Amino acid sequence: MIGIDLxxxxxxxxxxxxxxxxxxxxxxxxxxxxxxxxxxxxxxxRA
Numbered sequence: 443m444i445g446i447d448l449x450x451x452x453x454x455x456x457x458x459x460x461x462x463x464x465x466x467x468x469x470x471x472x473x474x475x476x477x478x479x480x481x482x483x484x485x486x487x488r489a
Contacts, residue, residue, distance in 0.1 A: 447473065447474055448470060449474035451474070451475045451476070452475065453467075453476070453477050453478070454477075454480070455467040455478070455479050456481075458479035459479070459481030460481075
């Protein structure tokens, strides 16, 4: 996210506890966004 200013914006990232979701949340925060993260433990997320 080089050159993007997300100051004053809010981003919601589902699955941000690890992997791609975590990397996305980190990048959005680095670009200035306020980031709301959501994640669910594996054992609770199974149908």
